[in-house]
């Protein structure tokens with residue numbers, strides 16, 4: 559009996575739950591838990607055609623004892639963590655204590671430091687190995703799908719990869735002057751941090767959003783400006799593909815988003831340190847999150863598409879070649895299927911398929927893994943029918 563415990567009833571949690579219920583032969587029993595139980599109940603109420611009742615629970619995923627008690631009671635084979643990156647280590651500890659496999663979609667972040675690194679989670683390698691358990695890190699789209707795209711490219715199309723550019727475009731429009739497509743706190747921390755890319759064995763830092771390029775996106779999206787950011791999958795990709803000479807990550811932003819962000823930064827609203835307000839400590843970014851539209855509420859009003867992929871240059875059979883692999887996802891189609899917009903959808907679908915890979919033992923191992931360490935073929939074969947079809951092209955003579 560395959561049982562899963564899904565943690566986090568946000569936009570991504572909604573998608574993961576829906577996707578798991580579409581494959582009841584793999585996900586035979588599901589418990590859905592989060593900080594606010596009513597949010598789990600509301601999402602479960604939208605599920606159709608799952609043959610068993612879905613249990614919902616309240617849990618504080620920052621508390622290892624609470625998690626351990628819940629896991630002992632539910633006895634899942636796998637915990638799918640789609641709450642927030644702050645909880646990664648607590649949930650990994652609880653999985654170790656209870657002997658359960660672990661999966662997440664974002665690397666650990668300390669609440670007081672906007673720092674994105676796998677180090678604290680890679681440090682669990684020996685513990686998971688000794689316990690005979692698997693922890694799969696970063697199993698969303700980016701990180702996640704982009705790691706699998708890179709592994710697939712290396713396996714089938716390159717003898718050597720020289721440059722990898724990960725390109726993330728959200729050409730969706732939610733109609734608000736400013737809103738974020740996933741958790742505002744996590745999103746703004748990521749975007750307002752310094753940029754960083756990898757070249758010839760070194761990380762080169764850039765000022766936030768100071769490097770930009772125009773890229774002509776496929777799927778009818780057309781040319782968009784995109785900005786160089788640091789993104790966590792680069793850390794694992796340069797570790798597992800040390801041959802790569804340059805790796806960068808790009809994300810598109812509209813002018814309205816950037817102007818609002820600049821103003822919010824300038825007035826101190828994106829600060830993550832506590833400030834004293836009328837005798838009470840508040841964290842400006844958390845207060846801003848409270849004021850902004852809930853990303854889960856953007857679904858019905860978001861139109862347009864996302865396009866995320868990898869542009870890779872290297873050598874195959876002695877000849878240079880360029881390879882571009884990507885997915886196009888339509889916000890409204892996602893909403894029709896699972897009641898969420900494409901940013902949540904593109905994260906939740908790879909997470910659910912990665913969970914299926916673990917439960918069916920298609921992917922197995924002891925220790926802490928990133929997605930590119932497993933055979934990409936079964937994942938690439940299934941991800942299209944699972945909801946995220948991909949396209950590959952070999953753009954001739956095009957420099958990135």
Ligand SMILES: NC(=O)c1ccc[n+]([C@@H]2O[C@H](COP(=O)([O-])OP(=O)(O)OC[C@H]3O[C@@H](n4cnc5c(N)ncnc54)[C@H](OP(=O)(O)O)[C@@H]3O)[C@@H](O)[C@H]2O)c1
Nearest residue numbers: 566567568569570593594619641664698699700701740741
């Ligand atoms: N790899 C990728 O491609 C990718 C892309 C986007 C997002 N992500 C990651 O996906 C995860 C979920 O994102 P999202 O957009 O769904 O965020 P979200 O809408 O903010 O949802 C997070 C959920 O976690 C719950 N939660 C927060 N703290 C908790 C705690 N201590 N205990 C229990 N539950 C807690 C929240 O509960 P309340 O509702 O009660 O606050 C909320 O339901 C994040 O880690 C994000 O970084 C990854």
